[in-house]
Each structure stands twice: as C-alpha cells, then as structure tokens.
Amino acid sequence: MTERIGATEEIATTDAYRSSIEATVVDASHEGVVLDRTVFYPRGGGQPGDTGFLRWPGGEAIVTDTLRSVGRVVHVLQGDPPARGSVVSAEIDWDRRYRLMRTHTALHALSGIVWLDHGAKVTGGNMEPGAARMDFELGSVSGDFGREVELRLNDALREGRPVRVRFLRRAAAASDPDLIRTKVNLIPEGVDPIRVIEIEGLDRQADGGTHVTNTWEVGPVRVVKTENKGRTFKRMRIELSET
Numbered sequence: 001m002t003e004r005i006g007a008t009e010e011i012a013t014t015d016a017y018r019s020s021i022e023a024t025v026v027d028a029s030h031e032g033v034v035l036d037r038t039v040f041y042p043r044g045g046g047q048p049g050d051t052g053f054l055r056w057p058g059g060e061a062i063v064t065d066t067l068r069s070v071g072r073v074v075h076v077l078q079g080d081p082p083a084r085g086s087v088v089s090a091e092i093d094w095d096r097r098y099r100l101m102r103t104h105t106a107l108h109a110l111s112g113i114v115w116l117d118h119g120a121k122v123t124g125g126n127m128e129p130g131a132a133r134m135d136f137e138l139g140s141v142s143g144d145f146g147r148e149v150e151l152r153l154n155d156a157l158r159e160g161r162p163v164r165v166r167f168l169r170r171a172a173a174a175s176d177p178d179l180i181r182t183k184v185n186l187i188p189e190g191v192d193p194i195r196v197i198e199i200e201g202l203d204r205q206a207d208g209g210t211h212v213t214n215t216w217e218v219g220p221v222r223v224v225k226t227e228n229k230g231r232t233f234k235r236m237r238i239e240l241s242e243t
Contacts, residue, residue, distance in 0.1 A: 008073040009037035013195060014165060016101055016210035020091040028081040032067075032074040038090055040066040041097070042073045046126045047104055047209040049076075052092040056082045063090075097210065099129035102218045102240060105163055105199070105211045106153075107132050109218070110238060111182075112203030113152045114138070121181060123233070130240045131224075138234040141226070146236065150223040153238075160216040161200045167193040178204040 008026075011018050023035040033054065040063065043049035049066035054075065061079035068074070075090070082088055107125055111134060114120045120138040127133075142148075170192040173179050179196065182205045187194060197207040199215060212218060220241035227235040 007071070008035055010041075010073060011037060011039045012041045012210050013208070016097075016212075019094045019097070020089060023088055023090050025082050025084050025086045025088060027072075028084050031069065032076040033061075033081050034072050034074055035088070035090060038066075038073055038075070039092055040073065040075055040090060041092075041210055042066045042068040044068060045207060045209050046107075046124075046132075047100060048128060050092045050097055052090070054082065054088045054090055056086050056088040063092075096129050098212075099240065100127065101210045101212050103127045103130055103132050104209050105215065106157070106218045106221050106238060106240065107134055108163075108197060108199055108203045108205060108207070108211070109156055109215060110134055110149070110153055110221075110236065111205065112199060113149060113156060114236075115181065115203070117149075117152065120234075121183075130242070131238070133235055133237045135229070136234050136236070137232055139232050141234060146223040146226040149236070150221070153221055153223070156202055157215040157218045157221065160214055161202055163211050163213050163215060164198045164200070165211075166196045166198060168196055169193050173206060176204070179206055182206060 018039045021039045023037050025033055026036050027034040040050040052063045054061050061077040063075045064078050065076040111122050114136055120136040123137055124135040173184050173194040184206045194206050195208055197211055198204045222239050222241050224239050225237040229235050
C-alpha cells in the first residue's frame with residue numbers, strides 16, 4: 001500500500017454509536033483493506049483498533065485490527081480480502097467498542113478529577129476493553145489516595161455529565177489553558193481543526209478516540225492499583241465494575 005488512493009471518511013469521529021455502514025473498497029492487499037468510509041476506529045492515543053467483520057456478496061472476512069498506515073485507515077483481515085471496487089458491509093464488534101468507549105470516558109474523568117484535586121498533569125495512558133492505566137506528574141500521595149480518587153470519580157460519573165465532541169481551529173486550541181495542560185502542542189502541525197472531548201465541568205482534552213455521550217453510561221469504576229514509578233511519577237489502574 002505505497003500509493004495513496006483517497007481518504008477514508010471516519011464516521012467514529014462524529015458518531016461513535018454507529019456500528020455498521022455500507023462502503024466501497026478503494027484498495028486491498030496483504031496489509032489489509034481501505035474503504036471510502038468506515039465505522040472502524042484505527043488504533044491510536046492509547047485506544048486499540050476496532051475489530052469486526054466485512055461482508056459482501058459471496059464473501060466475508062474477520063477484521064482483526066484497524067490501524068493507520070500512510071495516512072489511511074487500514075482494516076487488517078483474517079481471510080481473503082474483497083476485490084477493489086466491491087461494496088461491503090462493515091460492522092464493528094459493538095460490545096467490545098462500547099466497553100472501550102466507557103473505559104475511555106472513565107480515563108478522561110479520572111484525568112479531570114486528579115487535575116482538579118491535585119493539579120497533576122497526565123503523562124501517558126493505555127486501555128483495553130474494561131481496564132486502563134493513566135500516568136501522572138504527581139509527587140507524594142497518602143495511603144488512601146486511590147480510595148479517595150475512586151470515590152470522587154464515581155460521584156462525578158453518577159452526576160450524568162454530558163460528554164461532547166467539538167472541533168477547534170488550531171490557533172484557538174493552542175490558547176486554551178485546559179488543552180495546553182493536556183499537551184495539545186504535541187499534536188502534529190498539519191492537524192487543523194483539532195478534535196476536543198469535553199466532559200461538562202470536569203475535563204477538556206484534544207482526543208481522537210471514541211466516547212459515550214454521558215458519564216452515567218460508564219457505570220461504577222474501581223481504582224485497582226496505584227503505583228509509585230518515581231519521585232514525581234504515579235500510575236493508576238482502573239477497571240469497570242460490571243454489575
């Protein structure tokens with residue numbers, strides 16, 4: 001896939017709840033399939049790529065991963081790919097995606113709580129469906145730190161705060177104190193406008209991933225571990241509590 005053929009319309013950037021779509025194959029090779037539009041999220045920013053299926057008359061293939069290559073969204077397949085020009089039904093594994101959406105929103109809420117209460121910036125993070133970690137620039141903490149954060153986090157989630165997607169011109173994003181805090185300056189220069197996820201009254205971050213539309217959808221969250229990785233480096237691990 002060295003030749004770039006068009007750009008994929010990425011439905012998940014504006015509608016994370018869309019689980020399937022009809023699309024046309026614009027490129028296919030041993031690396032995977034590129035569609036003219038897709039509901040699949042390509043891995044990035046700590047969020048795994050979506051899995052699911054491509055189906056077309058006379059054929060079907062499992063999508064084992066979704067990634068970005070040479071600026072395009074590539075659906076990695078188990079099975080033979082459809083021919084270029086084919087019309088396919090692209091369908092994500094919705095249960096997995098929704099757990100990732102809930103997990104991702106929980107991470108952003110966690111970031112907001114730790115910033116508001118401790119002034120600590122996020123330095124990294126990663127997630128899988130239902131579990132995640134987040135790293136903070138944070139000095140010494142009490143032995144009850146994890147429990148205190150868990151209580152504050154669940155209180156905030158239960159408040160049913162709206163989660164909104166916004167797009168800001170780069171110049172405006174670069175002057176927003178919340179986005180500066182979350183290192184918006186690290187986003188490549190060519191990205192303009194910048195996609196922002198806002199949890200009302202709690203958190204604002206430049207982010208390309210998928211989220212629920214209200215914090216009540218996340219459900220209860222447990223802080224399962226707080227690790228001291230250095231003098232000013234703390235790691236928190238969380239899990240969704242399935243009840």
